Amino acid sequence: MPKGAGKLVAQNKKAHHDYFIEDTYEAGIVLQGTEIKSIRAGKANIRDSFARIQNGELFLHNAHISPYEQGNRYNHDPLRTRKLLLHRKEINKLIGESKEQGYSIIPLKIYLKDGFAKILIGLGKGKKKYDKREDLKQKEAKRDIERAFRERQKM
Template structure:
């Protein structure tokens, strides 16, 4: 698997409950832009409507040599999931505070896949606790590293 793009803020902003692997329907120039790494997952999210899942706000830059056949950069793109996965996601996203966000975009056997996460938004105090925990862990690792040198 070759990772193309990651949504780095997702784990900071949300509690990740479950993850799903989904295919994505793309146009030819979109695949070429993705191979060049011109994709951004920052503000993207997924919605389930009429038993179909769609990815919104994922920015794929227009392909340089695409001329008039180029794609729209932020169009909604259909996600390919099994029917039982979509039905379970419909029930889970109806709950208050849960949303579907993409964590990463990657190639798997020359196909573009999206790792989706069922996530719940974090409160401000949760984010602060995570930062404190990471800082403490970093200091412990640094102390152990210094101890091993001597």
């Protein structure tokens, strides 16, 4: 999370498993009505979401922000497409890099910063099955080394 960021609301843990994240950007989210109250209550999910560039603007698809309980008729559609706010230079850079084969724009985290909802998006290249296996082997080896080190310290 960027420096000075506040409360973490939602995290896409599977993103680092499925993609090599090469670059990250902090973006604002255009919200409607009671959506910010739901986010502050921690009712957001970005597990299956993705970002796409349309007409020179960045949009977040498939992010689920639950309706606010006290919102009655002013509530919103939980899966609606939301616009993301980035500087033009950053959007142009994303357009250029995401045109390459295999690159995707993946939401990594939603958090609150200075009262505003922010999203950390990453430019990632999809991992192949053997890459995922290699990551799991490295993770397991690291865990075994730490376990052995801890047991040696106990003696």
